[in-house]
Amino acid sequence: MTAPTDRGVVWLGSPTFPDAARTALLDTQLRANLKRATTTIRAKRHAAATELDDWEALRDSAAAIKRRTARHLGRYLVQLEQTVTAAGGIVHWAGDAAEANRIVTDLIRETGETEVVKVKSMVTQEIGLNEHLLDAGITAYETDLAELIVQLGDDRPSHILVPAIHRNRTEIRDIFAAEMGRWGRPAPEDLTDDPAELAEAARQHLRHKFLTAKVAVSGANFAVADTGTLVVVESEGNGRMCLTLPETLITVMGVEKVVPTWSDLEVFLQLLPRSATGERMNPYTSTWTGITDGDGPSRFHLVLLDNGRTDTLADTVGREALACIRCSACLNVCPVFERTGGHAYGSVYPGPIGAVLTPQLAGIDRAATLPFASTLCGACYDACPVKIDIPALLAHLRAGVVESERARRRLPTAEAMTMTAAATVLGSPALFDAAQKAGSLGSRAIARDGRIGRLPGPLRGWSATRDTPALPAESFRSWWRKNRDSDR
Amino acid sequence: MTSRDAILRRIAAALADVPADESPDDVPVPRDYRRSHTSPGGDLVALFTERVRDYRATVTHAGRAGLAATLAAVLTTRGVRNLALPDGFPSGLIPPGDWQWHREPLDVPSLDALDGTLTLAAAGIAITGTLVLDAGPGQGRRALTLVPDYHLCVIRADQFAADVPDALARLDPSRPLTFISGPSATSDIELDRVEGVHGPRVLDVVIADPSDTPREQP
Ligand code: SF4
Numbered sequence: 001m002t003a004p005t006d007r008g009v010v011w012l013g014s015p016t017f018p019d020a021a022r023t024a025l026l027d028t029q030l031r032a033n034l035k036r037a038t039t040t041i042r043a044k045r046h047a048a049a050t051e052l053d054d055w056e057a058l059r060d061s062a063a064a065i066k067r068r069t070a071r072h073l074g075r076y077l078v079q080l081e082q083t084v085t086a087a088g089g090i091v092h093w094a095g096d097a098a099e100a101n102r103i104v105t106d107l108i109r110e111t112g113e114t115e116v117v118k119v120k121s122m123v124t125q126e127i128g129l130n131e132h133l134l135d136a137g138i139t140a141y142e143t144d145l146a147e148l149i150v151q152l153g154d155d156r157p158s159h160i161l162v163p164a165i166h167r168n169r170t171e172i173r174d175i176f177a178a179e180m181g182r183w184g185r186p187a188p189e190d191l192t193d194d195p196a197e198l199a200e201a202a203r204q205h206l207r208h209k210f211l212t213a214k215v216a217v218s219g220a221n222f223a224v225a226d227t228g229t230l231v232v233v234e235s236e237g238n239g240r241m242c243l244t245l246p247e248t249l250i251t252v253m254g255v256e257k258v259v260p261t262w263s264d265l266e267v268f269l270q271l272l273p274r275s276a277t278g279e280r281m282n283p284y285t286s287t288w289t290g291i292t293d294g295d296g297p298s299r300f301h302l303v304l305l306d307n308g309r310t311d312t313l314a315d316t317v318g319r320e321a322l323a324c325i326r327c328s329a330c331l332n333v334c335p336v337f338e339r340t341g342g343h344a345y346g347s348v349y350p351g352p353i354g355a356v357l358t359p360q361l362a363g364i365d366r367a368a369t370l371p372f373a374s375t376l377c378g379a380c381y382d383a384c385p386v387k388i389d390i391p392a393l394l395a396h397l398r399a400g401v402v403e404s405e406r407a408r409r410r411l412p413t414a415e416a417m418t419m420t421a422a423a424t425v426l427g428s429p430a431l432f433d434a435a436q437k438a439g440s441l442g443s444r445a446i447a448r449d450g451r452i453g454r455l456p457g458p459l460r461g462w463s464a465t466r467d468t469p470a471l472p473a474e475s476f477r478s479w480w481r482k483n484r485d486s487d488r
Numbered sequence: 489m490t491s492r493d494a495i496l497r498r499i500a501a502a503l504a505d506v507p508a509d510e511s512p513d514d515v516p517v518p519r520d521y522r523r524s525h526t527s528p529g530g531d532l533v534a535l536f537t538e539r540v541r542d543y544r545a546t547v548t549h550a551g552r553a554g555l556a557a558t559l560a561a562v563l564t565t566r567g568v569r570n571l572a573l574p575d576g577f578p579s580g581l582i583p584p585g586d587w588q589w590h591r592e593p594l595d596v597p598s599l600d601a602l603d604g605t606l607t608l609a610a611a612g613i614a615i616t617g618t619l620v621l622d623a624g625p626g627q628g629r630r631a632l633t634l635v636p637d638y639h640l641c642v643i644r645a646d647q648f649a650a651d652v653p654d655a656l657a658r659l660d661p662s663r664p665l666t667f668i669s670g671p672s673a674t675s676d677i678e679l680d681r682v683e684g685v686h687g688p689r690v691l692d693v694v695i696a697d698p699s700d701t702p703r704e705q706p
Binding site: 033036037038040041052053054057058060061064065067068071072073074075077078087093094095099143144145146149162164165168169172195196198199200202203206207210211224227229235236237238240241243244245255260262263265266267269270277279280281282283284285286287288289292294295296304306310311313314316319 | 503600652
């Protein structure tokens with residue numbers, strides 16, 4: 001991979017993951033907030049997913065649709081360009097963050113406006129659009145409740161679906177009370193930390209902005225190549241406000257968001273809400289195709305963004321990460337995320353998917369510790385609605401990181417050999433099983449009271465700070481195979 | 489070279505492993521999932537009613553009382569007075585009583601001053617408790633069901649699709665579509681659901697018998 005231009009994605013000057021994680025682990029308030037929120041959502045997601053007895057078939061289909069799309073991405077993008085244009089939209093192409101920011105800024109300037117309302121969008125976070133607009137004298141108002149909390153608190157998002165997940169209700173109340181007045185309508189004097197009251201305060205604060213905004217900027221969850229239809233999935237109605245009331249709508253989307261056909265949505269619209277908020281359906285989904293006379297914006301611009309996606313596509317293993325529909329299920333089930341929170345990842349994409357996407361989008365040297373930010377427990381893979389094998393991707397990227405470090409230092413490290421072996425083994429179920437059986441015997445031989453302490457030799461550095469549980473006599477996979485088979 | 493060409497060229501180069509003669513159809517997509525999660529012959533209206541109530545929307549079945557009388561009763565309960573009435577709403581359905589009906593053209597400030605909106609729907613989805621509006625006759629522009637704080641939606645019992653695949657097949661993607669599953673809500677505070685943010689905070693649904701429902705007037 002050639003050294004990329006500055007693509008955003010990572011927050012410059014952030015500490016590496018191990019350092020940031022160590023700090024985060026000391027923050028008991030943060031850990032309590034995260035534990036509470038992820039516990040709630042895990043139970044809801046599980047109930048919503050298991051309610052559908054064909055969940056696995058939906059996942060298989062979703063993964064295959066994404067595979068088909070990735071392998072023929074150019075064709076679908078050209079088709080999307082045609083259908084959107086035919087419906088009255090204008091399509092722009094942006095190679096990187098800087099170009100996308102320039103395009104959006106110019107489009108806003110053409111309208112003569114200096115304020116825009118925004119629907120929550122990961123991709124505009126990725127390119128740092130708000131900061132860029134501010135430099136250009138344009139104020140972007142975030143309208144999603146969690147994004148508003150982050151913006152008012154001069155904070156960073158820590159989760160891809162619920163960016164303020166690191167804040168509890170009391171902290172949110174305090175931010176609203178202190179900051180709303182500086183951006184517009186102040187919070188009511190007697191605001192409490194009741195979530196319903198906080199939502200009401202956000203409604204009052206943003207209402208005037210929605211009703212008077214002339215320009216909106218959004219992302220997109222999906223774009224349908226054969227019909228030219230854009231899709232935004234949301235809950236609060238702030239999306240509908242932005243997509244409906246302004247005269248000009250500018251949508252920025254990563255090139256990987258395209259899906260081939262309208263009927264492909266039947267898979268994703270079942271998987272996404274259940275995986276994201278654990279609902280059968282999210283409150284609002286809006287779809288629009290170009291412009292409609294007399295209803296909604298009269299100008300629609302679609303910005304198709306690369307920003308590292310074609311580099312990711314070039315890695316035949318790593319490209320699987322482009323299938324992500326940003327549901328956040330993998331974050332919510334991740335034992336590492338639950339303890340460190342999202343900020344420790346130093347990226348707009350935290351959690352398991354962030355650990356595989358960030359180094360690929362931004363360049364591996366900018367996020368070299370992230371592929372190691374995981375225990376490879378596999379919970380993310382099980383939860384992922386598009387079946388991205390995140391543990392295998394992590395192992396693949398670890399091998400890549402170690403490879404590039406070895407090239408620099410010119411010596412093979414124990415880590416390098418271990419990670420290359422791990423990549424090979426995790427990539428093959430048969431080898432993985434064999435390794436677990438071997439590991440189980442081996443680890444029992446050196447464990448004391450079921451735990452492996454400091455190891456001699458090349459693994460001393462690794463094991464000095466970790467107590468590794470000895471591997472169980474029987475792996476989960478082999479237990480499952482036996483018990484599932486005997487259940488039938 | 490334009491950015492468009494550069495991106496398309498990078499994509500082509502990145503996909504060097506894809507055989508030149510491979511077509512999208514050569515990449516198999518299994519479709520082994522169910523077209524519907526309802527039981528055959530199941531009661532879609534009853535299922536929708538149960539599911540949409542989960543979102544804290546209310547559902548009323550217009551039975552013997554008749555549709556207009558049912559609408560009047562629901563509006564009376566809510567205490568709303570000034571309502572937007574979309575183009576093409578069947579005049580025979582407008583409930584008798586002391587309500588002020590506001591017709592198009594309605595600008596945003598006028599909409600903001602209203603108490604609510606009464607509309608028809610394009611389709612419903614039983615499994616997910618979802619209403620779909622396509623801005624057709626009697627449904628209004630998208631702003632009509634967004635800016636006022638209250639939405640009363642009438643849907644005929646024969647408009648329900650069993651599940652998401654069936655619903656998408658019925659809908660026309662060239663129209664602006666809004667899928668509505670309950671009142672606006674947020675899970676942004678501690679991932680707990682709270683109803684009522686920017687969209688209408690109250691959603692009432694009235695289900696009409698197909699036989700006694702006048703069709704929308706184009
Ligand atoms: S990787 Fe999978 S589980 Fe994680 S956010 Fe993306 S789609 Fe969801």
